[in-house]
Amino acid sequence: MNVTLELNGETREVEVTPWKRLLDVLREDLRLTGTKEGCGEGECGACTVILDGEAVNSCLVAIGQCHGRQLTTVEGLAHGEVLHAVQRALVACGGAQCGICTPGIAMCASHVVDRGLLAGADDVTARAKVRELLAGNICRCTGYQLIVDAIIVAAREVTR
Amino acid sequence: MERPSATGLAVGLAPVGASVPRVDGFAKVTGRALYLDDLDAPGAWHGATVRSTIAHGVLEAIDLDPAFDWSQVVVATAADITGNNFANFIRLIEDDQVALVPIGGRVMHVDEAIALVSAPTRQLAFIAAKHVKPRIKALPAVFDIESALAANQKLFGADNIFKQFLIRKGHVSDAELEAVFAGAARVIEGTYQTSPQEQMYIETQAMMARWDGEVCRIVGSMQCPYYVHKAMKAFLDCDADEVVISQSVTGGGFGGKEEYPSMLAAHVAVLAKKTGRAVKMVYDRDEDIAATTKRHPCRTHHRLAVDASGEILAIDADVVMDGGAYLTLSPVVLSRGVLHAAGPYRSPVVRIRGRVVATNHPPHGAFRGFGAPQTTFAYERQIQKLALALGEDALAIRKRLAVRAGDTTATGQLLGISVGTDEVIGAIEQVAGKPPVRDGHGPSGAPVRRGRGVVFYFHGAGFTGAGEQRLAGRAAVAVTADGGFEVRSSSTDIGQGAITMFSQIAAGALGVDPAAIVVVDPSTAQVPDSGPTVASRTCMVVGGVVEKAALAVRAKLEAWAAAHDVRGSIGEVARAYAVKHGELVEIVAYEPPPGIAWDDSTYTGAAYPVFGWAACLVDVEVDLDTYEVAITRCVQAIDVGKAINPSIVKGQIEGGTLQALGWAVLENVVYKDGKVANANMTNCIVPTFADAPDLETILIEVPYPYGPSGAKGVGEIPMDGPAAAVANAVEDALGCAFDELPISPEVVAASKPRWRKS
Amino acid sequence: MTTYLRPRDLDEGLHARAEHADWTVLAGGTDLLVNANHRAAPVGMIDLWRLADLCFVRVEKTSVAIGAGTTWTEVERHPAIRAKLAPLALAAREIGALQIQARGTLGGNVGTSSPVGDSLPALLALDAELEVASVRGHRRVPYREWCTGYRTTHLAADELIIAAHVPVPDATTRTSWRKVGTRRAQSISKVMGAAAITLDGDVVVSARVALGAIANRPIRITAVEDAVRGQRLGVAGDAARAALRGAIQPIDDVRSTATYRREVAENLVARFFSVS
Structure with a gap:
């Protein structure tokens, strides 16, 4: 099947079987390896991408379903060498350790921040919200503390 | 400083002690960091493993499904191994584990590797593996410590005991010890069980091999390139330069990539040879959970003899671990377990016995803490029981009984330097505040009971005993031919920040910006053997060697500059030197601090060059409708000697802390007939963002004079204490003891008849 | 290779369903795609994701009709569902996490009817009724009669789930x-x-x-x-x-x-x- 999608702002075409996982198409056919596989069952969130404006697990989407849709992967999150606020904050706050979950966390957090899902919340509420909204992304290195810090920093920056 | 810093470090600020952003941060947040599966390898085939479905038996045959199309698949078995098919891969003790079970050989655990397949696509490889059918004649299997010790079924030697230890302090015979207990005013006694735990690094095990003529090149996700190198030299029966091991960016290890990667390396090497291509092997999550090593389950019986004034007269601990089917790292895990079993408490008399037994579980292995979390759980439950028996405050009793400089440990090690007891306990006292109100209502409206637990604990930094002397790990600092600075070490960055830390230490010693330092990728072709990336030794031991090497480079450059009247910064001098003379390399080997003596035959003396010290406070809230334990507060005060990079150290502590909290209340590996019954991420759960409380971390710095800038180990210590703190807190909330992990809702529900009547 | 069909409307979907009983019907895919790389691909797939005829929330006089294609994110955020059908909104918020809620649909949850399907006790307590359809016509089944066993339901081979009609509990x-x-x-x-x-x-x-x-x-x-x-x-x-x-x-x-x-x-x- 010929699948055409808008990927990181560009129109891309791939010839693939429609049942192939979006994750595999990204990594194997399009050689965009920033999107990671941690479990293959929608548990860890390492494969998170933004599809039609929602954060989704790319391991649970069939490529056929992506025809004509808009997709952003971690490769499209920064503008060239200029990082997204979330990426910047993750670096500054020490929110990335081994880094394999980091692209997924950056994608989910950018969605949370860009959609204003933390807007107006005081610090305590915002931290609790981050913990709920990011619960689909497992990190085994950080204990989450410095990632929560980073997302709060990024949200404040984006709101300003 | 040379120039405004690319690392964001303020000009003129010393690199050591600054929270410099990670060197690899940019690559990781942009997804550009290349993990093994991200490496472009045109033409590479994929490997998959055929595994045993039986826990114990004899491999009679390996059948290929005749209905399957094998034309695009290569199958390899033990018969394809040209070198030696044995591998206690790290080869610390004996060679008892095979890379592939040969026909006629003994299958020792479920999911043991029997055969390998390779195919052009990963999907085909995994499907093909399902069509290879091992025929195994089953033998009776052993799944618990008691049956192993009964030794009716012999799995290892005559008694199924992989290793045992006996430590005695202040007595020579059991009778003498019993006399102390008989004369005690009070004896506190209990049995403590801890569960197996999965490392759950988010990048599964991954490795790739290709043959370049007679040279086998292996790259992969690993902690210890030279462990893999050593294993592969034996496995391929080749010279050191005929196998090159390189680390790819590694997505977490926590001990799980200490010894196991040698297994994958052997497998991809065999497949690459047979296919004549590069072969990549990336484990599935389910496979990784089912087949690779976990934390040893452990049972500790612990007795404290106390006099009328509440002083400890004697400590007696008996530690038994389930080692699983092969020896692997069990003896050293047990060693660390027993060496920590008496805890950081004064006692004139100590006996510690330890055994690790063979069972038909997949081998248990290294996981952060390495035996110490298991025994820490036991001794900190015991101290809590003593506090309750004496009616003494939980922090006060620890303060009263704790060791300090001038005291001796269980092995008779005289504590002298860098003992942070008062600092860490004091820090917790300062921030503790009022304990939570016992009865109340939780977020769901259900009634809750709350409680607080504290612990005090220690962790020996670096290898045990004479390990560091024997190893004499080496690292180099170089001025390269183009005048740059390089750190060359085999210590890997597995997320813990080694690269950044090394660059800060070298920069501090050289007097340059950390951004001017390149830490080269660990490959056995280009770095000396610094020893493995384990045992909280990377900063303290290897970092110390890097510091010395950098100081030596600096001294040489300064002497050269003075002799040749070259002026300028050290960077400018280096460039001038390189133009004239090319590369300048200083290789330094580790030397132990003076006065360190250890007797391996009696297990007495200085078990560790120094200890890290820690205290932890945990508040919990138990939901009385669902019996779930929510951790509402967790404070760790940890003496790290010196935080080279406070942000990275904090990240290390918080990561280890949450692994410990997870182990305490929700993580578990469930075995059923020797097979991991919850081998997927849905059921083998680890904490999410929502399960973690905000973690409070207090860095204490009681410098260790022989570590770089005073630093000592930090990687493992945060894992040791929190589980006991949780148990102590749940006991405080409900009024009954919790001596087994995990303290799951099911366990709390079953404890209801024992709860304090409110 | 799997044949892919994205119906333009319900009618096309129902006809495809009637003709291809062996094709996989999916919406968000959060269940069906688990470990899909290691399982055989279906002969065909009918992709109902975002099919407009199934994506609606209609607040009626005494009930709320929720289209089968409605995601849990949409359920959780919908003011009327939050106000009138609280258990369903609360359930939606605890289905997986953000990523699963964005793809998982009401139709998928009731179609699978796993014993651990998170929305299902809420649908039972609220006495929801399911609307299903085939080329033969539409019919309604009370959710309490829907499941026939472990992950089996009264859905016929040619039917698709259209909506859940959930009565709004009164003030008492x-x-x-x-x-x-x-x-x-x-x-x-x-x-x-x-x-x-x-x-x-x-x-x-x-x-x-x-x-x-x-x-x-x-x-x-x-x-x-x-x-x-x-x-x-x-x-x-x-x-x-x-x-x-x-x-x-x-x-x-x-x-x-x-x-x-x-x-x-x-x-x-x-x-x-x-x-x-």
Whole structure:
């Protein structure tokens, strides 16, 4: 099947079987390896991408379903060498350790921040919200503390 | 400083002690960091493993499904191994584990590797593996410590005991010890069980091999390139330069990539040879959970003899671990377990016995803490029981009984330097505040009971005993031919920040910006053997060697500059030197601090060059409708000697802390007939963002004079204490003891008849 | 290679369904795509994701109609569902996490009808009715009659799920919902409970009580419903607990134990009928 999608702002075409996982198409056919596989069952969130404006697990989407849709992967999150606020904050706050979950966390957090899902919340509420909204992304290195810090920093920056 | 810093470090600020952003941060947040599966390898085939479905038996045959199309698949078995098919891969003790079970050989655990397949696509490889059918004649299997010790079924030697230890302090015979207990005013006694735990690094095990003529090149996700190198030299029966091991960016290890990667390396090497291509092997999550090593389950019986004034007269601990089917790292895990079993408490008399037994579980292995979390759980439950028996405050009793400089440990090690007891306990006292109100209502409206637990604990930094002397790990600092600075070490960055830390230490010693330092990728072709990336030794031991090497480079450059009247910064001098003379390399080997003596035959003396010290406070809230334990507060005060990079150290502590909290209340590996019954991420759960409380971390710095800038180990210590703190807190909330992990809702529900009547 | 069809409208979807009984029907794919790389691909797929005819929330006079294609994110954020069908909105918020909620749909949850399907006890307690359709026509099935066994339902081979019609509880009815999972988020349920309790003052006039993860399918507990009728809150809690005891046979599995499930189910049900 010929699948055409808008990927990181560009129109891309791939010839693939429609049942192939979006994750595999990204990594194997399009050689965009920033999107990671941690479990293959929608548990860890390492494969998170933004599809039609929602954060989704790319391991649970069939490529056929992506025809004509808009997709952003971690490769499209920064503008060239200029990082997204979330990426910047993750670096500054020490929110990335081994880094394999980091692209997924950056994608989910950018969605949370860009959609204003933390807007107006005081610090305590915002931290609790981050913990709920990011619960689909497992990190085994950080204990989450410095990632929560980073997302709060990024949200404040984006709101300003 | 040379120039405004690319690392964001303020000009003129010393690199050591600054929270410099990670060197690899940019690559990781942009997804550009290349993990093994991200490496472009045109033409590479994929490997998959055929595994045993039986826990114990004899491999009679390996059948290929005749209905399957094998034309695009290569199958390899033990018969394809040209070198030696044995591998206690790290080869610390004996060679008892095979890379592939040969026909006629003994299958020792479920999911043991029997055969390998390779195919052009990963999907085909995994499907093909399902069509290879091992025929195994089953033998009776052993799944618990008691049956192993009964030794009716012999799995290892005559008694199924992989290793045992006996430590005695202040007595020579059991009778003498019993006399102390008989004369005690009070004896506190209990049995403590801890569960197996999965490392759950988010990048599964991954490795790739290709043959370049007679040279086998292996790259992969690993902690210890030279462990893999050593294993592969034996496995391929080749010279050191005929196998090159390189680390790819590694997505977490926590001990799980200490010894196991040698297994994958052997497998991809065999497949690459047979296919004549590069072969990549990336484990599935389910496979990784089912087949690779976990934390040893452990049972500790612990007795404290106390006099009328509440002083400890004697400590007696008996530690038994389930080692699983092969020896692997069990003896050293047990060693660390027993060496920590008496805890950081004064006692004139100590006996510690330890055994690790063979069972038909997949081998248990290294996981952060390495035996110490298991025994820490036991001794900190015991101290809590003593506090309750004496009616003494939980922090006060620890303060009263704790060791300090001038005291001796269980092995008779005289504590002298860098003992942070008062600092860490004091820090917790300062921030503790009022304990939570016992009865109340939780977020769901259900009634809750709350409680607080504290612990005090220690962790020996670096290898045990004479390990560091024997190893004499080496690292180099170089001025390269183009005048740059390089750190060359085999210590890997597995997320813990080694690269950044090394660059800060070298920069501090050289007097340059950390951004001017390149830490080269660990490959056995280009770095000396610094020893493995384990045992909280990377900063303290290897970092110390890097510091010395950098100081030596600096001294040489300064002497050269003075002799040749070259002026300028050290960077400018280096460039001038390189133009004239090319590369300048200083290789330094580790030397132990003076006065360190250890007797391996009696297990007495200085078990560790120094200890890290820690205290932890945990508040919990138990939901009385669902019996779930929510951790509402967790404070760790940890003496790290010196935080080279406070942000990275904090990240290390918080990561280890949450692994410990997870182990305490929700993580578990469930075995059923020797097979991991919850081998997927849905059921083998680890904490999410929502399960973690905000973690409070207090860095204490009681410098260790022989570590770089005073630093000592930090990687493992945060894992040791929190589980006991949780148990102590749940006991405080409900009024009954919790001596087994995990303290799951099911366990709390079953404890209801024992709860304090409110 | 798998044949792919994205129907333009319901009619095309129903015709495809009628013609290709062996094709996989999917919406968000959060269930069907798990480990899909290691399983055989289906011969064909009918992709209902975002099919406009299935993506709606219609607030009607006494009920709310929720299209099968509605995602849990949409359910959770919908003001009318939050206000009128609280258990469903609360359930939506605890299905997986953000990523799963964005793709998982109501139709998928009721189509699979797993015993641990998170929305299902809420649909039972709210007495939802399902609307299904085929080229033969539309029909409605009360959700309480929908499941026939472990992950089996009354959906015919040529049918598609269209919507759930959920009656809005009146002002005298209070609703409750609680999920007890393996952890606080992104978890599989060990026990779930939902209730809709109609009160006259503090006396229970009638109640619907449903549990999940307790049997081979989500179930209504009529023994409890009968036991609490006419009882005052508080006393009704004790009656509910006692009635539940003989009414369920939960199992041990890798996630929990029968004993735990039983005890927690009792606690949840008793809590639903407690005074505050």
